[in-house]
Structures are given as structure tokens and as C-alpha cells.
Amino acid sequence: MQLYEPALELVRSIPLDIHAGLILRHSARYPILSEEDVYSAGLTGEGIAQAELFGKALAESRQPGRLFASPVDRCLDTALAISRGARWDLPVTADYRLSHPFIERLWSGPQIRWQKDPLPEPVQSILELVLNCAGVGGALDIFSTHDTVVAVLAGYFAGVSFHYPEYWPNFLEGVLVWRRANQVHLKWRDFETVLDSWPVEGSGQMELGL
Numbered sequence: 001m002q003l004y005e006p007a008l009e010l011v012r013s014i015p016l017d018i019h020a021g022l023i024l025r026h027s028a029r030y031p032i033l034s035e036e037d038v039y040s041a042g043l044t045g046e047g048i049a050q051a052e053l054f055g056k057a058l059a060e061s062r063q064p065g066r067l068f069a070s071p072v073d074r075c076l077d078t079a080l081a082i083s084r085g086a087r088w089d090l091p092v093t094a095d096y097r098l099s100h101p102f103i104e105r106l107w108s109g110p111q112i113r114w115q116k117d118p119l120p121e122p123v124q125s126i127l128e129l130v131l132n133c134a135g136v137g138g139a140l141d142i143f144s145t146h147d148t149v150v151a152v153l154a155g156y157f158a159g160v161s162f163h164y165p166e167y168w169p170n171f172l173e174g175v176l177v178w179r180r181a182n183q184v185h186l187k188w189r190d191f192e193t194v195l196d197s198w199p200v201e202g203s204g205q206m207e208l209g210l
Helices: 005-012 045-058 073-086 100-107 121-131 147-158
Strands: 020-025 063-069 139-145 174-180 183-188 191-195
Touching: 005 020, 005 045, 005 174, 020 121, 020 147, 045 073, 063 073, 073 139, 100 121, 100 147, 121 139, 121 147, 121 174, 147 174, 147 183, 147 191
Parallel strands: 020 139, 063 139
Antiparallel strands: 020 174, 174 183, 183 191
């Protein structure tokens, strides 16, 4: 199985007219064996090829959207390779909200939330980045990030603990987010969560729908 197939299946599981955002882990990288490697480890040749193939497959059914990435090179290079494979010719915007340091406080704490707990500020900020845009129907935005960011988002919304290896996000695996009317949908693997509403700026925190 190709690395990107689970993410492609996720995108294909929603109607073609939906404008969605895919928050996904970067493609395959070289091993991280030291603290310096945390920032310097780049994509392998196979990782670049897989991201390009993913982009090519996406372009068969999706219109180009926005491209965002963590400032770390392997995330930027993943977004660029997807764009290159899709022939979208779009710029990639680096955003600190997709970095590990931005989510680290949550990563170091409990990753499962009670249904009515308010969403923490870092999670709200990432959702704002994904959802606060005016996109065309069928467009797909790409948000290339790290396993810890995907793990926290999926953990909060799927209610699973990423201390268990079977729930750990693989390379090029991610969370799909889209909005219809006032509802926000988040999907990861076979888990789907619906937020009751998306607040306008300054209206307070969201709560999970039952």
C-alpha cells in the first residue's frame, strides 16, 4: 500500500462539492537520532515521491486550495511536493500554529477530553486557520505538519489515546476538516466528530456536539 492511500481514501469519502482542509503529517523522513535531527531531518527520496504521487491523485477530483506548513523543512517540502504532483503551482505559507512547539503543552498533557470540555486555545487556533477562509466548492487545503499535532487533534476529537501504537498517525496521514452550514465535521480514520457550531470571532469557545 502506498503511504498516501489512507489520506486519499479519507478525502474521497466526502462529497466532491465540499471545501475541506487536510491536516496531515509530513511524508517519510530520515531517522531522528539526535536533538538536532528534530529540526534538520529531511524527506527521503521515497518521501518526496510519495507526496508527489499523492498530489497527482488529489488533482483527479479536487480543485487547488491553500497550502500551509509548519516552518520545518520536511513539512514545507511535503506541501511543495504535493503541489508539484498536482500541478497546482501554489505558494506554501509557513505557519507557526502547525509546529510542534505550538501544540507541545497539550501533547505533554492528557490527549483525551470529556465531551463538554471547552476546546483549548491551541486547538481553536488551528481550526481557525483551517476554517476561516472563503474557498470554492471541491477545493482542498493542505496543512502539512507533525505527528504530534495530528495526534493531539485526532485524540481530542476521536477520543483515542496515542500512547497506543495502533492509533499513531503514519506519514501522510491526517485529519480532514470541513464545514457545512454551522456544523464543523472532523474525520480521522473511521472516527467522525461534529461540532455544534463554529463561533464568529470573539464569541467564545466551541463545544462538542453529542
